[in-house]
Amino acid sequence: MTDLAATDxxxxxxxxxxxxxxxxxPEIDVHARKFIEMSPFCVLATSGSDGSVDASPRGGTxxxxxxxxxxxxxxxxxxxxxxxxxxxxxxxxxxLLQLIFFVPGIDETLRVGGKGRLSAxxxxxxxxxxxxxxxxxxLRVDVKEAYFHCGKALMRSKLWATxxxxxxxxxxxxxxxxxxxxxxGEPETQEAVYERYKTQL
Numbered sequence: 003m004t005d006l007a008a009t010d011x012x013x014x015x016x017x018x019x020x021x022x023x024x025x026x027x028p029e030i031d032v033h034a035r036k037f038i039e040m041s042p043f044c045v046l047a048t049s050g051s052d053g054s055v056d057a058s059p060r061g062g063t064x065x066x067x068x069x070x071x072x073x074x075x076x077x078x079x080x081x082x083x084x085x086x087x088x089x090x091x092x093x094x095x096x097x098l099l100q101l102i103f104f105v106p107g108i109d110e111t112l113r114v115g116g117k118g119r120l121s122a123x124x125x126x127x128x129x130x131x132x133x134x135x136x137x138x139x140x141l142r143v144d145v146k147e148a149y150f151h152c153g154k155a156l157m158r159s160k161l162w163a164t165x166x167x168x169x170x171x172x173x174x175x176x177x178x179x180x181x182x183x184x185x186x187g188e189p190e191t192q193e194a195v196y197e198r199y200k201t202q203l
Contacts, residue, residue: 025149025150026147026148026149027147027148027149028073028145028146028147028148029072029073029145030069030071030072030073030114030145030148031072031148033150034114034148034150035069037103037108037112037150038067038069038103038112038114039069040064040065040105040108041064041065041066041067041103041104041105041112042064042065042066043059043060043061043066043103043104043106044059044060044061044066044067044077044101044102044103044104045057045058045059045060045101045102045104046059046060046077046088046099046100046101046141047099047100047102048087048088048092048095048098048099048118049091049095049096049098050090050091050094050095051091051094051095051096054087054091055091056087056088056091058087058088060077060080061080062078062080062132063132066078066132067101067103068130072145073116073144073145073146074142074143074144074145075101075114075116075142075143075145076126076130076141076142076143077141077143078127078132078137078139078141079137079138079139079140079141080132080135080203081135081138081202081203089120089139089141092118092119092120092141093120096117097118097119098115098116098117098118099115099116099118099143100113100114100115101114101115101143102114102151106162107162108153109153109154109156109161109162110150110152110153110156111150111153111155111156112148112149112150112151113148113149113150113151114143114145114148115145115146115147116143116144116145116146116147117143117144117146118141118142118143118144119141119142119144120140120141120142121140121142122139122140123140126140127139127140133203135203175189175190175191175192175195176192176195177189177190177191177192177195178190178191
């Protein structure tokens with residue numbers, strides 16, 4: 003198999019239309035704001051100074067990311083696995099990042115690009131309490147670009163369709179998976195994992 007070069011791409015893919023190019027906006031407009039305010043889930047992508055890349059899921063109640071202005075977002079960091087790969091990338095690398103926002107039931111997604119900075123300002127943390135707890139840190143995003151992706155990917159995957167949902171029991175619990183991978187700790191059932199998670203949100 004021969005890998006494609008940059009010059010090969012133009013022979014395979016047509017040029018994007020003027021509308022596709024123009025939809026990329028330099029700020030959060032009224033439509034992007036509404037979408038973010040409805041979104042309970044996004045994926046944060048970052049890259050490190052060593053060339054490593056990371057994609058991290060972030061979730062909360064709808065509007066987990068606050069829109070403070072046309073060029074600023076605030077993403078509170080909730081309890082997780084403490085690897086902080088994304089945050090290390092931001093503080094040690096260029097700070098450049100991408101976010102993709104999802105709204106259950108809507109096939110289109112919103113992509114936001116910009117530069118991140120971290121804050122642990124006590125007043126800011128206190129203002130973003132959720133699930134009875136303040137975040138440990140808050141990611142400030144200086145927005146440089148925002149645009150909507152078409153719904154084709156989610157339509158193909160039927161991501162929101164009830165008929166494509168699987169029963170949780172068809173896959174082992176995350177605790178069992180990690181135990182088999184590492185031989186560390188004691189495996190838990192999925193029910194036990196969920197109960198533990200409820201105390202850590």
